[in-house]
Amino acid sequence: MLKFYLRRDKKMIKLGIIGTNWITQQFIDAIKESKRYQLTSVYSRHLDTAKSFADHNGATETFDDLKTFFNEGDFDTLYIASPNSLHFDQAKQAIDHEKNVIVEKPAFMNVDQMDQIQALLKEHPTVSYFEAARNIHTPNFRAISEKLADLKLVQGAEFTYSKYSSRYDKVLAGEEPNVFSLKFAGGALQDLGVYTVYDAVTLFGLPTAATYYPQLVSTGVDGKGTAILSYPNYNVTLNFSKISNSYMTSEIYGLKDVIELDDAGEIQRVNYIDAKGQRSPIGEQTDQNPMLPEALDFARVISDPDNAKNKQDYDRWLKLSVGVNRVLFDLRKSAHIKFEGE
Structure with missing residues (x-):
């Protein structure tokens, strides 16, 4: 079944990560199995944590300063698995730096954040954005x-x-x-x-x-x-x-x-x-x-974004991400649940 996802083009995707928890490790295990990505760059607020994760997974560079991570990091695609409230600002910075973005679910807190990300993507048409809804x-x-x-x-x-x-x-x-x-x-x-x-x-x-x-x-x-x-x-x-x-x-x-x-x-x-x-x-x-099927799907689109099927799939996933964000927001609004800062 998984042969469907593989392409002859074996160019490795250089991956940077924000977040070093268990879900990140599961994603890194998936990309190792996919043979489509190379983990290069690890960011954590604590450099010791970044170095430990990098040593365990073969990454070549570590950072504890986000500005330096984006300006100097050797990666073209970013996987974000930080606390939910931090996704928006980190994704914005990634897109502004022309990095493809894979954001763990839920991607963003509310409709306003999602709208801003969609507008930013239009300003950076070569950047791909994915929400990691593995199911x-x-x-x-x-x-x-x-x-x-x-x-x-x-x-x-x-x-x-x-x-x-x-x-x-x-x-x-x-x-x-x-x-x-x-x-x-x-x-x-x-x-x-x-x-x-x-x-x-x-x-x-x-x-x-x-x-x-x-x-x-x-x-x-x-x-x-x-x-x-x-x-x-x-x-x-x-x-x-x-x-x-x-x-x-x-x-x-x-x-x-x-x-x-x-x-x-x-x-x-x-x-x-x-x-x-x-x-x-x-x-x-x-x-x-x-997480292997989604890792392969994302790699397929990142490697060949102009392919007709890949473009169709990407547009569908993007529309789904926007729709799910709207439903999550409407559900919270119906229950009068507000996050800090909203």
């Missing part, structure tokens, strides 16, 4: 899309993605880690709910209305919640949590048949359940790094 790039997601097109009738969906965060232990102890902080644009909707919003918007388009019912924690962010996306003929329900686990499957409803996902974020197993209740696996069950 929609997987072979299993393509299998869902193809099966959905075969359903005689669609009557909505329920997407669930709930995973207890170890950092909630710190909240219970009276601390405020970034992912549970309004200052850093944290919360369950931003961290896990974004996957379910991507599922819904990619498969069904933009909703006509979006309402969020959050359960707030002591720091003021949403620890868990339920969102309702309204479409002309059905609703889509989103359930997500960082303060509890769920082992419920996700489902897309036909007339008598169902598409079943193991969860809405990782999507490692997908079944089609027919009118008689018989399950048939679709897609593929894999233990590969879940």
Whole structure:
């Protein structure tokens, strides 16, 4: 399946990174497997942290000053995995320095930030921007899309993605880690709910209305919640949590048949359940790094942006990023959740 993504042009993409947490390491592991990128430059607020990450992953240069990183760093593409509230300013600087940008989800806090980024991209037409929503790039997601097109009738969906965060232990102890902080644009909707919003918007388009019912924690962010996306003929329900686990499957409803996902974020197993209740696996069950498909997709576009298919895919992903940003903002607005600085 992955051979589809590979090109004969093996020019390596020089990658710089901001953020040295576990998600960055998973992405670096993916790009090593892809053989399309070379990690060259690592930025961290603490030089020791940058050097440790660089030594572990073979990067050639480290920085603890962001201005120097952008002015002197030997990279053409930047991966941003800093706290959510920092994405906007860092992406702006990258685009101004003619660097391609891969931003971890959620890309930006609100519609105004997204609008400014889109305007900036028009001023820098050779720069590519991607939001790292890994779920929609997987072979299993393509299998869902193809099966959905075969359903005689669609009557909505329920997407669930709930995973207890170890950092909630710190909240219970009276601390405020970034992912549970309004200052850093944290919360369950931003961290896990974004996957379910991507599922819904990619498969069904933009909703006509979006309402969020959050359960707030002591720091003021949403620890868990339920969102309702309204479409002309059905609703889509989103359930997500960082303060509890769920082992419920996700489902897309036909007339008598169902598409079943193991969860809405990782999507490692997908079944089609027919009118008689018989399950048939679709897609593929894999233990590969879940960030490998998106890394290959981004490399394909960066390496050959004028290719017709690559341009079509890029435009679609860009439109999805803008749409998901709008839905996330509308959901927060419906629940009266504001981040610091908004």
